[in-house]
Amino acid sequence: MRDFTKKLRVLLIDDNANHLRGIKELISLETSYNVVGATRNANLGLGLIKKYRPDIVLMDINMPEKDGLQTIQSINKLGISTNVVILSGYDDSDLIYRAMKLGARGYVLKTMASSKLIDAIETVADGKIYLPSVLTTRFFEYFQNAAKEETKVAAGENLLTTLTGRENEVLDLLTQGINYKSIAQKLIISETTVKTHVNNIFQKLQVNDRTNAVLYALTHGFKPSLTAQSEQMAAA
Amino acid sequence: MRDFTKKLRVLLIDDNANHLRGIKELISLETSYNVVGATRNANLGLGLIKKYRPDIVLMDINMPEKDGLQTIQSINKLGISTNVVILSGYDDSDLIYRAMKLGARGYVLKTMASSKLIDAIETVADGKIYLPSVLTTRFFEYFQNAAKEETKVAAGENLLTTLTGRENEVLDLLTQGINYKSIAQKLIISETTVKTHVNNIFQKLQVNDRTNAVLYALTHGFKPSLTAQSEQMAAA
DNA sequence: AATTATCTAAACCATAAGATTGAGAAAAAC
DNA sequence: GTTTTTCTCAATCTTATGGTTTAGATAATT
Numbered sequence: 001m002r003d004f005t006k007k008l009r010v011l012l013i014d015d016n017a018n019h020l021r022g023i024k025e026l027i028s029l030e031t032s033y034n035v036v037g038a039t040r041n042a043n044l045g046l047g048l049i050k051k052y053r054p055d056i057v058l059m060d061i062n063m064p065e066k067d068g069l070q071t072i073q074s075i076n077k078l079g080i081s082t083n084v085v086i087l088s089g090y091d092d093s094d095l096i097y098r099a100m101k102l103g104a105r106g107y108v109l110k111t112m113a114s115s116k117l118i119d120a121i122e123t124v125a126d127g128k129i130y131l132p133s134v135l136t137t138r139f140f141e142y143f144q145n146a147a148k149e150e151t152k153v154a155a156g157e158n159l160l161t162t163l164t165g166r167e168n169e170v171l172d173l174l175t176q177g178i179n180y181k182s183i184a185q186k187l188i189i190s191e192t193t194v195k196t197h198v199n200n201i202f203q204k205l206q207v208n209d210r211t212n213a214v215l216y217a218l219t220h221g222f223k224p225s226l227t228a229q230s231e232q233m234a235a236a
Numbered sequence: 237m238r239d240f241t242k243k244l245r246v247l248l249i250d251d252n253a254n255h256l257r258g259i260k261e262l263i264s265l266e267t268s269y270n271v272v273g274a275t276r277n278a279n280l281g282l283g284l285i286k287k288y289r290p291d292i293v294l295m296d297i298n299m300p301e302k303d304g305l306q307t308i309q310s311i312n313k314l315g316i317s318t319n320v321v322i323l324s325g326y327d328d329s330d331l332i333y334r335a336m337k338l339g340a341r342g343y344v345l346k347t348m349a350s351s352k353l354i355d356a357i358e359t360v361a362d363g364k365i366y367l368p369s370v371l372t373t374r375f376f377e378y379f380q381n382a383a384k385e386e387t388k389v390a391a392g393e394n395l396l397t398t399l400t401g402r403e404n405e406v407l408d409l410l411t412q413g414i415n416y417k418s419i420a421q422k423l424i425i426s427e428t429t430v431k432t433h434v435n436n437i438f439q440k441l442q443v444n445d446r447t448n449a450v451l452y453a454l455t456h457g458f459k460p461s462l463t464a465q466s467e468q469m470a471a472a
Numbered sequence: 473a474a475t476t477a478t479c480t481a482a483a484c485c486a487t488a489a490g491a492t493t494g495a496g497a498a499a500a501a502c
Numbered sequence: 503g504t505t506t507t508t509c510t511c512a513a514t515c516t517t518a519t520g521g522t523t524t525a526g527a528t529a530a531t532t
Contacts, residue, residue: 100376101383128373137364140336147337164478177448193480211446212413218454400508429510
């Protein structure tokens with residue numbers, strides 16, 4: 001939970017000097033904020049983050065040398081729990097998607113009223129995500145489209161459903177790259193039985209070797225049966 | 237764009253009779269809405285959607301026979317551009333994530349003020365996504381966590397980088413489930429050469445069979461080299 | 473009671489896959 | 503100009519994999 005007795009420590013990163021100055025002044029007007037740093041260079045900014053551990057990092061996403069997305073990743077690698085709010089000139093759905101995927105907690109357009117920026121900082125400092133409704137829509141358009149691509153393959157009539165319980169267990173082990181001998185040991189059956197199961201799996205999945213069976217399973221959303229999972233648990 | 241001269245056609249699906257009645261009355265108060273149907277059964281609801289093509293479907297996500305997530309999928313299969321708004325008693329991040337992933341356009345908690353429901357309908361009818369800030373946060377917590385899992389594997393020191401150009405081409409074909417003879421034909425080299433490459437790949441990836449090489453490639457973000465891709469293009 | 477599905481297993485065979493050693497040619501790096 | 507890497511290939515060998523048939527024991531279904 002946020003501690004309201006202390007000032008919020010904010011760090012600014014924007015390669016545009018004018019923007020940087022403008023934002024700094026804007027935020028300085030708020031008595032509850034403390035700008036611990038402001039820099040035009042992303043790498044310098046990383047150093048400042050390491051040093052000052054700000055609560056919030058306001059960062060432009062379009063920068064020449066090191067771009068915003070890379071910088072978010074670098075921050076992640078530091079393992080510091082800093083909340084990144086992205087400043088961007090574009091409401092590009094791909095950009096928003098990638099920034100949020102990498103762990104950004106907020107995304108604000110530079111064209112928005114300055115009060116929105118304060119809103120964003122407050123919201124994020126409060127542990128929530130800040131995304132204006134237009135950007136939320138942009139994000140989900142992209143997200144749902146990506147999801148559709150994923151499930152498209154899994155959609156069609158899935159041959160995996162024709163597998164019996166035991167065949168599912170065997171396929172599960174196959175997808176772990178285990179050979180017949182080990183599978184036989186794990187399931188406590190003979191190796192020839194494993195072969196029988198595997199051949200039946202091949203027939204049902206319409207493939208003729210292990211690799212293609214595994215590929216089919218992975219690209220068609222194969223999920224090991226619960227019994228098989230619990231056995232894995234027990235083995236671990 | 238929304239046509240404000242026509243009433244919004246809304247369909248309700250909720251297995252709880254009281255909820256259903258309550259929501260119906262609430263929406264009927266709005267003169268700009270027209271409830272084209274209200275049912276307690278998801279499958280019946282699907283039929284009504286097919287018949288009336290409503291602009292908005294308000295649907296409970298917790299239903300006994302056919303659950304809300306399945307119903308969203310069924311609607312998707314119909315290929316009808318209906319906007320689904322989910323009604324739920326829980327702000328469960330996994331549930332929100334899956335509903336939105338499947339294409340829901342809004343998510344409203346039953347505990348919220350009824351005005352929020354109207355907000356949601358308006359927002360979604362306007363082509364936007366409606367997610368209350370608490371739910372947005374829930375969603376992103378889940379989303380970013382899932383994304384982290386994805387990239388985690390691809391992060392570590394990746395043995396794939398040690399592969400030579402030719403080895404990459406061979407591995408690419410391996411991940412397509414192609415056998416040695418066919419690989420030899422595709423690359424116009426002898427089968428023994430393929431074996432040599434494959435053995436080198438095994439050494440570098442520290443595995444000892446095709447299946448595990450393929451699994452390693454897939455779980456470590458293997459992307460076929462550009463040259464290999466262009467050859468695929470040419471072959472298609 | 474009879475049928476069907478599932479799991480188990482053996483025997484046999486064919487071959488694809490994997491391991492190993494050695495080696496020449498060309499390209500890249502030093 | 504020498505060394506190293508990469509790509510190529512052969513020969514040999516072992517073994518894991520895959521194909522097929524047959525069949526007994528249960529369990530589920532009708």
